[in-house]
Amino acid sequence: MTKPSLPDRPARLMDAPTALDDLLVVDFTRVVAGPACTQTLADFGAEVIKIENPDGGDDTRAYEHAEIGGESAAYLSLNRNKRGLALDLTVPEAREVARELISRADVVVENFSASVMERFGLDYASVAPTNPRLVYCSISAYGRKGPFAWRPGFDPITQAESGFMSLNGFPDGPPVRTGPPIVDMATGMSACNAILLALIARDRLGRGQHVEVALFDMAMAMTGFYGMAYLISGTNPGRFGNSPNGSPTVGVYEASDEPFYMACANDRLYHRLVTEVLGRPDLITDPEFATRKARTANKEKLRSIIAGVFAGDRLENWMVKMKNANIPVGYLRTVEQGFNAPESRERHRVGRIPHPTAGFVPNIEVPLNLELTPAVNPVAAPLLGQHTDEVLRRTLGYSDERIRALADAGAFGKLRKAAETRTS
Template structure:
């Protein structure tokens, strides 16, 4: 399954020895699962936070089983993508002993993050007010579907539902058919980014005021934001956004064109770019100065004839020929690639976006870097996502000072799950 990893991707280049980390010393107790919550806490872990992922014994986060699952890892590529640099503690929160350990960890935390259905953390007694009593300075982030209060607080939420209900789907695709969702979980990822930003802001505020606080980021709220400026365009004009396929309603010519050997995308975002495209790239200066093409609105009205004219020119040469000319002329242009082509592209390699990192079970696993480059506090070196409960003993010894007897008693009481699950996830107790 990972046979070509060594030849396809370089080994990760370590960060400078001894360099500080942005969130060094910050402890995060992470009760999240699936995508939006775990991706948010992974960003914090990449910045150097000590992220302790609380999982159900045995099965762990259900996202572990999203395909393709590597037989020797026992978890899938999506879980690896969203859970590096964390330590996993397996706790059965349905047992008094498991809850006791969770509360003890929260009492030591700077940040608690959860994305359970509304009411679950309250039933466990792990809601913000309960946590604040034990840890007044705690920062508590809830990632929800439609908010924790109000008439829709009970609704479950997943990325494609948020895409549909926010209007995002209605904007994408072609005018002669139903709108389409983005296959990438763009709402989950962007919600995670919002949650991470909210937590970072709260950490700064705590430094200033000495007070923790609770915060919430709702998937639906974020999805509406992700429709971009289309919402305010609608308010101004009363018109609903229309589907334009790969063209743009605001700029022209912008869209996909065919060269001899493949497709590429041009974005003519203003008049000067259009003029450079015509005069310098396809060598038609008379069109650059043609008053019928003077403005974006003029060009949009003649989109079909412009696209036909450009298509006739572009098909005569390969992509590399046109891309070189457009780069020299300052015309934004890019190849239309598959995902596999993109992650193996010269641009991705130059930026070190996809590398391989060591893994004790399979030798190497792939890793995708965050698009954040700090000059003074570089992102942490990636450590592959843990197995369920891999760090239970380590974390409880280190963070709570538990000794052998205490760990054995908790295991016996089922805090780490049934005896077979407990042994599998925590290892034999000394």
């Protein structure tokens, strides 16, 4: 196993503004969907204050994929450009700090279990009267209202229950969840969209609102046209592996040495494939393959013919022919190959950024490109409570005496209280 060499990233233009200048976001989220949402806001200039329980913090800090500088890959990948504040919300003094931050915030994002924010007096109904322009976003598995609001749920559970998982895998195998937590990530992106929509509405209406995004709703929406087809026809869609509806010209094929993925999804591309690449114009004139319907009816026969032709030559020779014919085709890469591919390097998709304990950590670049307001230069995810004093002094204007009093009260956790006691 070879760790990739990571280049320093190109810096953004010094004088370029950001899209979300002066936006203050108080972030109570953890794990995946919520942090993915708030990271996007932070990437484009919002001041995001991540509030964590001093006892361990965000669950992803302990995830086992890989770690560097004492932080996990999962945590580092989802919490860039945020400032870390440790608060024990079971302590009244800590809740008062949270309420004061919320009173100054433009946005609050939370993904606690049902009733947690109500129990702390930090739910939308409790805080909106003192900040009517607040946009308050709740992310949950099954929504904040109704008979399912109390159910815990995670990405793979909602993939399973929504029908989304039933579409993944091969027809002769069981349903398969996606490897990456796609419902979590899509929910985070949708929550970010909902927040931005509410901010635009605030400019017009003069007030904020409560917005809500649920993983189950997102998973069901992601069944897309397969879900819509069921609603129209009543026919339950099944699994089709790498070829939608068993298309003979979409999916994985094997050259004589390596596999690749091809996607000829219309007549124009099919004609170019069989004439300019495969050298088989008979696959157009033969009545069994002359039309899309005919090719679907004889898909196994056509797939076998195409597979036989591809097996007769090396991958690179086919890639040259298909690219010359402008056929959509791609290498079937591993993560290692993908991250070291020319597309990744030329587009500056990966790099390294400074980190207080590791020296440097890897960084996957923001996938959104805004010409006038580019993403900020990335700052690594904060250590647990790293910016507690800074946030209290700079954002809330607290004195050293008040910060010490909060520490003595246990607002920042037992370890901080013990440390303050030892040094006093």
